[in-house]
Amino acid sequence: MTVGGKPFILKNGVKDIIDALEKVIKSNKGEILTKTPARRIIIEDGAVRGVVAEREGERLEIEAKVVISNAGPKKTIELGGEDNFDRAYLKEAREKVRAAAGIDYMITTDRPLLEPSTVLFTADTQRLECFMSERTSDGKYILRTASVPESTILYSPKKEYEIFLQDLKETFPDFERCGGRILIARNFYGDWPFYRTWPGDCIGTKTSVENLYNVGDGVIPEGWVGGSGAAESARVVVEDVQARTKLG
Ligand SMILES: Cc1cc2nc3c(=O)[nH]c(=O)nc-3n(C[C@H](O)[C@H](O)[C@H](O)COP(=O)(O)OP(=O)(O)OC[C@H]3O[C@@H](n4cnc5c(N)ncnc54)[C@H](O)[C@@H]3O)c2cc1C
Incomplete structure (x- = not known):
């Protein structure tokens, strides 16, 4: 793979990245739920409250102070319901989230x-x-x-x-x-793109809903691209959450 335009060889492929992430999550008492797609982001009074997911055909409601979506800004809006986002944010998302082929x-x-x-x-x-x-x-x-x-x-x-x-x-x-x-x-291309948006002029990681963030290649900070840009967006969000939110 290329990272920031340079060739970068991971010994065990992308699995090395996933393993490192898993280690950090588990060592901080986090839980990873695979095969559990988010079906709805719960938003009340302009703030995020959690997620409704589907696990083995059952509805699973997870309360959360902060929700970070990696599904791309368009999907995040769909999961949260358009009516819960302000108009300026929806306009910016419409104009700036343009899949790259x-x-x-x-x-x-x-x-x-x-x-x-x-x-x-x-x-x-x-x-x-x-x-x-x-x-x-x-x-x-x-x-x-x-x-x-x-x-x-x-x-x-x-x-x-x-x-x-x-x-x-x-x-x-x-x-x-x-x-x-x-x-x-x-x-x-389209809903299955190379990059979720054109690098260089992306929408920000914060949404108009309090404590609902996007990360990933739909919200890459300026100067970044692809996988490394997606990781950088996550770093920016973690810093913001740590500075603003008292978790636990
Ligand atoms: C063929 C190809 C080659 C590429 N090569 C490079 C390269 O060499 N270097 C580089 O930097 N970039 C490369 N890219 C781009 C890079 O792969 C992407 O920019 C990067 O994977 C984006 O990461 P992401 O985490 O934002 O999104 P993704 O990797 O797409 O992850 C999003 C995740 O969200 C999950 N998801 C979606 N909806 C839901 C839901 N409702 N509930 C739960 N989970 C959900 C998806 O299953 C997925 O796992 C390449 C892309 C392609 C297609």
């Missing part, structure tokens, strides 16, 4: 185009900027890359795919001779 690719070859476990950065391609290589246990070679279009508004997955093929063949003229095949091309 992108496509990621997995390519296989019989012979290596790059040394396994290396990253190639390209400066002269139209879209692709980084290829990461791996070798599978059955002796195949995998390349992973992703492309973000020039414009999400004028986004055409078909055109992006054609540009991807040009970039690929220019970067690796031996692609076909090495038995190259494109295994996966996944198109992320």
Whole structure:
């Protein structure tokens, strides 16, 4: 993965991040409920009161002084009910929360185009900027890359795919001779985006409801992007909650 534009290799993949988070939560007597989607955020008199979730088909109501949503600002508004947010906040969310599109690719070859476990950065391609290589246990070679279009508004997955093929063949003229095949091309956009909003001009982490916050890539602080930006938004929220709220 890339973090803040630099390649960053986690020994056990994203699991390392999840494990570290779990350790912090549990060591502070927190509880993690998986397979428990939030169905409603409870808001009364302009302040958050808790969450209604669904666990094994049962309704589960959790009281809370503070609710931090990682579902993205649009979903948070939906869960809290539009009528509970002020108009200026809803307007800002409508204007600033704009999903960013992108496509990621997995390519296989019989012979290596790059040394396994290396990253190639390209400066002269139209879209692709980084290829990461791996070798599978059955002796195949995998390349992973992703492309973000020039414009999400004028986004055409078909055109992006054609540009991807040009970039690929220019970067690796031996692609076909090495038995190259494109295994996966996944198109992320709309409600399943690459980023929940365009980095650079996001809505803030605080909502108009007291003690209801958003974190994640829909509320990235200026100067950040992607996963590291999502983490930075969480850091900002934790600081604010610690400064303003007496928990326990
Ligand atoms: C193919 C691809 C490659 C990428 N590569 C990179 C990269 O190399 N570097 C980088 O920095 N960024 C990358 N990104 C972007 C990065 O993955 C995202 O910006 C980041 O994951 C956003 O994190 P998040 O926590 O905000 O959202 P998510 O990771 O989407 O997490 C949101 C979570 O909320 C949960 N959720 C939603 N609704 C509910 C509900 N009602 N109740 C309970 N839970 C709910 C979801 O299940 C999900 O687990 C990539 C994105 C894609 C698609």
